[in-house]
Amino acid sequence: MSEATGLAARPASRAGRSLITYLAIVVVDLWLVLVLMDLQMDRTIGQAIASSARAISPIGLVVVALVAIGFVPALVLSMELAARRPPTSRLGRALAGAIAWGAWSAIVVISATSLSGLVLFEMSVFAGFVLFAMSGAVFGWLGLDSEAQPPGRAVINLALIAATIVIIGSFLTRGLWGGPA
Numbered sequence: 001m002s003e004a005t006g007l008a009a010r011p012a013s014r015a016g017r018s019l020i021t022y023l024a025i026v027v028v029d030l031w032l033v034l035v036l037m038d039l040q041m042d043r044t045i046g047q048a049i050a051s052s053a054r055a056i057s058p059i060g061l062v063v064v065a066l067v068a069i070g071f072v073p074a075l076v077l078s079m080e081l082a083a084r085r086p087p088t089s090r091l092g093r094a095l096a097g098a099i100a101w102g103a104w105s106a107i108v109v110i111s112a113t114s115l116s117g118l119v120l121f122e123m124s125v126f127a128g129f130v131l132f133a134m135s136g137a138v139f140g141w142l143g144l145d146s147e148a149q150p151p152g153r154a155v156i157n158l159a160l161i162a163a164t165i166v167i168i169g170s171f172l173t174r175g176l177w178g179g180p181a
Helices: 003-040 045-055 058-070 072-082 090-116 122-142 153-172
Strands: none
Touching (some): 003 045, 003 058, 072 153, 090 122, 090 153
16 A cells, blocks of 8 residues: 555545544434433433434434534534644634534524524523534544544535525524514
8 A cells, every 4th residue: 555545545534534423423412402302391311311212213314414414514613613724732623613513503593583483491592502512522522633624615515505594494484483473
């Protein structure tokens, strides 16, 4: 194996590791959200975990895919912040991920609540911010390294599409939940 071939293989494996880490975090996040929702319905922790595990079904995989696409803007911002020169430390990448994911979840929640009139409980929103900020930190810690590359055009375009869908979706659903029309 030549040295050129070995170097060409490293960036692909790095991108694969980032993608697998990202998808694993999205699956765990959705499972945790389901557990928290079940706990709010006065179920025991065992019942909530069992119920949430059953929810990961073929339809659950569609939800995972939609959320994974919906969080691409946070992924892009994390990757962009981690790709700065000089390379950020592991702690810096974790902090960048936490900020990016927390900020994107805030944008989604603010769009959903202020434009559509959807009412969310304060503790649920706070728990969501904390969950996604922690998830971004885990992604920055595990999914990105000191040689992280900025995202490509395709990923950036997907992030722009996801952001546009969130904002337009909020406008289109305005007033459906009894809020201002």
